[in-house]
Amino acid sequence: MALTIGVDVGGTKIAAGVVDEEGKILEEQRCHTPARDTAQIQSAVVGLVKELAARQDVAAVGIGAAGFVGADRTTVLFAPNLAWRDEPLGAAVQAQVGVPVVVENDVNAAAWGEFRFGAGADVDDLLMVAVGTGVGGGIVLGGQLLRGSFGVAGEIGHMRVVPNGLPCGCGRHGCWEQYASGRALVREARARVWDGDPLLELAGGSATGITGPMIMTEAQAGDALCISLLADLGQWLGEGIASLAAILDPRVVVIGGGVGDAGDLVLEPIRKAFDDNLPAAANRPHLEVRLATLGNEAGMIGAADLARASS
Numbered sequence: 001m002a003l004t005i006g007v008d009v010g011g012t013k014i015a016a017g018v019v020d021e022e023g024k025i026l027e028e029q030r031c032h033t034p035a036r037d038t039a040q041i042q043s044a045v046v047g048l049v050k051e052l053a054a055r056q057d058v059a060a061v062g063i064g065a066a067g068f069v070g071a072d073r074t075t076v077l078f079a080p081n082l083a084w085r086d087e088p089l090g091a092a093v094q095a096q097v098g099v100p101v102v103v104e105n106d107v108n109a110a111a112w113g114e115f116r117f118g119a120g121a122d123v124d125d126l127l128m129v130a131v132g133t134g135v136g137g138g139i140v141l142g143g144q145l146l147r148g149s150f151g152v153a154g155e156i157g158h159m160r161v162v163p164n165g166l167p168c169g170c171g172r173h174g175c176w177e178q179y180a181s182g183r184a185l186v187r188e189a190r191a192r193v194w195d196g197d198p199l200l201e202l203a204g205g206s207a208t209g210i211t212g213p214m215i216m217t218e219a220q221a222g223d224a225l226c227i228s229l230l231a232d233l234g235q236w237l238g239e240g241i242a243s244l245a246a247i248l249d250p251r252v253v254v255i256g257g258g259v260g261d262a263g264d265l266v267l268e269p270i271r272k273a274f275d276d277n278l279p280a281a282a283n284r285p286h287l288e289v290r291l292a293t294l295g296n297e298a299g300m301i302g303a304a305d306l307a308r309a310s311s
């Protein structure tokens with residue numbers, strides 16, 4: 001049985017795991033992401049891989065990276081939260097670990113993990129919408145991961161939804177992730193919270209102390225503001241998903257990221273906004289919106305499986 005290693009390089013931590021053909025993680029290692037230093041990130045990845053490969057016979061390594069990954073599947077073209085610019089990450093790691101290495105966009109890897117072993121294991125066409133700090137996307141059509149000509153397909157968070165809207169880290173204005181992300185949820189909460197709201201109390205009396213998990217907690221406890229904030233987030237998400245469905249026609253949309261913790265408080269508004277905004281909604285089948293099932297490990301499992309397929 002061929003084992004492979006999946007590595008998930010995030011903004012705060014790097015996680016690496018040995019994964020089998022069934023998508024099961026046999027062993028896992030983690031470390032903090034060395035801040036903004038590409039050479040240190042690379043050596044941290046090599047360290048984790050070598051440690052795991054010393055104990056398990058592995059055939060290949062897949063690295064999921066939060067950034068734009070080139071069509072060569074080795075170069076990180078751009079990473080908004082890490083210092084990668086045209087970084088030949090895959091080739092550099094491969095030279096040190098001695099087995100084939102492929103690099104994938106982290107949400108593409110997570111989408112593939114959910115498609116192979118998670119919420120979309122029963123379908124051929126899937127769109128993953130990962131709602132975290134930003135909004136990431138991964139697209140599987142006809143059982144194939146959609147990478148595009150230049151490797152950067154599926155950057156759905158940068159679909160423009162508001163002309164001349166809020167500025168985005170990508171250099172444009174009005175991108176979907178400025179309205180439909182965890183960061184947008186927190187921004188709105190800080191702007192709308194009022195004196196005496198339990199959310200403000202939970203945040204220590206200061207709006208700047210409000211975090212996403214606090215909003216989830218208060219919404220589940222019945223706080224009207226937090227429920228309405230999640231409903232607005234769901235509305236933005238559902239509208240955008242309706243536009244994407246007009247292009248991609250997926251069978252299932254998998255919602256990943258921390259917002260999934262809100263369950264029906266966000267899912268129901270997403271489904272309603274989707275149904276209300278899908279073109280010709282009354283005369284076509286509607287896709288299903290589901291929550292991701294692999295959690296934080298989707299990227300690692302997906303990257304390991306993509307490495308297996310290409311080795």
Ligand SMILES: [Zn+2]
Nearest residue numbers: 158168170175
């Ligand atoms: Zn953008």
